[in-house]
Amino acid sequence: MNGGEGTLSLTEPRDQLWQALDECDEARAVAIVRRTLHALHALHAQGPRQAAVVGTSDAERTLAAGEQVLLELIAPAQERLGRAWAANDITVAQEHAATAISERCVAAVADTTAHALTGPFVGRVLVSCVDGEWHALPARLVSEVLRLRGWRVDYLGAQVPTEHLVAHARRTRAQAVLLSSSIPTLLPGAHNAISSCQGAGVRVLAGGAGFGPRGRYARMMRAEWAADARGAATLLGRRPTPPAQAARLPDLDLPHLGDQEYTMVRRTKLQLVKQALADVEEGFPEMRRYSEYQWDRTVEDIDHIVSHLATALYVDDPDLFTGFTAWTADILEARDVPPWCLLPALDSLLNRLKDFPRVVGILTAARDLLEPHRPA
Ligand code: B12
Incomplete structure (x- = not known):
């Protein structure tokens, strides 16, 4: 597993996790995730070069290892699952079973890292799928990474109707709504969610494959966009651009x-x-x-x-x-x-x-x- 020069190659755990998902072996998948998290944590403790990257305290190393497992072990397994389904190498039932196991793996990361989250919250955000969107796991990954970065996150899950999203954002005084969408046909609804949140004075960050290559469509709809959870954390640390605007009809953004x-x-x-x-x-x-x-x-x-x-x-x-x-x-x-x-x-x-x-x-x-x- 040691990739040399104080780095850990995740190739082996990725293959092992894939095997476990393929065989619907939940216990083995969770064990691989926990083992990799501990191995990364131990590696981060090894030297000053690592400390410069992930921080010096034991808690910081735990949080960094958790983030790496979420984004570099579990997320790639889900992407591989998508390729296997598209190639007709696995059935829809296998894909459902594997995704359910991945959800357990994400929960295992949350459990294993919980003790390291000690400080006050950086702020509060909502993470939600757009209305009609069933792909909840990408939003879940984003939520967990932001939690590890110190945010209080209200994770709303799949297909959230826009009026409920806006009401929850108002009620909780969230600093931002993070909207996830994996399929482009939901873009008109996503646009409505973006402009409604902004109309309520709430900042919106969009992400997920549905928003197009490099977030092309998110930008058209005047939402901020990030490629992944790390990018979202960086954006949240900056002042909002563009500033929140009043609710608007779609053709104001899209004159065509x-x-x-x-x-x-x-x-x-x-x-x-x-x-x-x-x-x-x-x-x-x-x-x-x-x-x-x-x-x-x-x-x-x-x-x-x-x-x-x-x-x-x-x-x-x-x-x-x-x-x-x-x-x-x-x-x-x-x-x-x-x-x-x-x-x-x-x-x-x-x-x-x-x-x-x-x-x-x-x-x-x-x-x-x-x-x-x-x-x-
Ligand atoms: C599991 C899965 C499902 C499950 C979802 C269950 C669940 N609990 O999530 C179910 C079975 C419900 C499903 C349904 C469908 N699916 Co599906 N699904 C997948 C699969 C295999 C994995 C999804 C996943 O977990 N991805 C893992 C994460 C890591 O990937 P990610 O989306 O890239 O997310 C990262 C970034 O984009 C970003 N990000 C995501 N959201 C956000 C938000 C913010 C704010 C930020 C900053 C960043 C960010 O950060 C994430 C973490 O790094 C994908 C394949 C894939 N490549 O994703 C297909 C996939 C997304 N599905 C697909 C399709 C076609 C469908 C269906 C239309 C199938 C059908 N005929 O019914 C339906 C649509 C249902 C709907 N209305 O939403 C296609 C979409 C193709 C397209 N271009 O439209 C894909 C790509 C499969 C493929 N290879 O073709 N699916």
């Missing part, structure tokens, strides 16, 4: 919404999904023999396509949709479904929405990506 293309797609989503389903069925008569399960998945896929189209319009970024199309193509291919089968759904939407220039641009870019996959 004035063309109504987003509103139109959002409002007619149900009809668009229904029509696309009928068009796809016409192109693929074998769909009539689909089981109820296959049928439901197809409806879900088309619903996803329309939601991503609407979101790409919302943030005026065709890359959001092409990125989603490439991701879906990979997911389908890993399950032996040809990616070009997405084309009839895109064509149906193109046909129905041909008078909307931004829609046409977005769908055409996605079609261009899939066209080479179509059999000759």
Whole structure:
């Protein structure tokens, strides 16, 4: 495990943790986490170079080791889980079981480090997922790291309705709300949460993959953004930029919404999904023999396509949709479904929405990506 020069290579514990998750072995996973935490703590005690990085007291070394285990051992295991699911190497049930074990691992870090948290709180913040967001573990990791850094954290968990978030922020006089989102289709709701919190005078920091590469969409929505919990801790230590503003309508931040293309797609989503389903069925008569399960998945896929189209319009970024199309193509291919089968759904939407220039641009870019996959 010793990586030389007073550092600890986490490669081995990462592989061991992955094995334990893969075998649904909760006790072993928790033992690996505790063992790694103790090993890091012991290593941090070794020399002046380490002390310069993590602090001098035993408590500081415990907190630094805890943070490292959260972000450099448990988080990468979850990322690997995502890659394994996407590649169809594990089932949804295995992914659920592994995530539940990871939650226990996070709790073990909290228990093991609790004695080292002695000082007064630096301040109080809320950490919450946006409405509709089920990915609670990323927010949990952020919460635990901030706790280790001395913050009092109200962790609100998954899918928190905006009005309740704002009310809790007001009631607790939180210094900031940290919003987490992993999937981009929730961006319009996230924008509402950001502007509502800011309207109530509360600072907002956003994070998670849903806010786009380097937090592109968070910045559009005038939230501060950090790549991870360490970045969030650094930002919280600085004065807020930009200062909190009054609640505002979305098109103040996103003037392109004035063309109504987003509103139109959002409002007619149900009809668009229904029509696309009928068009796809016409192109693929074998769909009539689909089981109820296959049928439901197809409806879900088309619903996803329309939601991503609407979101790409919302943030005026065709890359959001092409990125989603490439991701879906990979997911389908890993399950032996040809990616070009997405084309009839895109064509149906193109046909129905041909008078909307931004829609046409977005769908055409996605079609261009899939066209080479179509059999000759
Ligand atoms: C576990 C999991 C689930 C679980 C979540 C359970 C739970 N308790 O969290 C369940 C089964 C519910 C789930 C559902 C879905 N999931 Co899922 N899921 C995952 C998985 C495997 C792990 C999530 C995780 O724990 N990540 C671990 C942390 C470390 O990663 P992180 O998100 O990058 O967070 C770090 C930073 O981004 C940052 N950060 C995060 N939030 C914040 C906030 C602030 C303020 C700051 C500063 C920083 C910050 O700090 C974190 C710690 O370092 C991911 C794969 C992945 N790569 O994340 C897929 C993944 C996120 N899921 C995905 C999908 C598609 C879905 C579903 C749509 C599937 C479906 N068809 O139903 C649904 C969506 C449900 C919903 N409405 O939210 C896709 C998203 C792809 C995309 N671009 O949209 C992913 C990437 C899988 C993949 N490989 O494709 N999922």
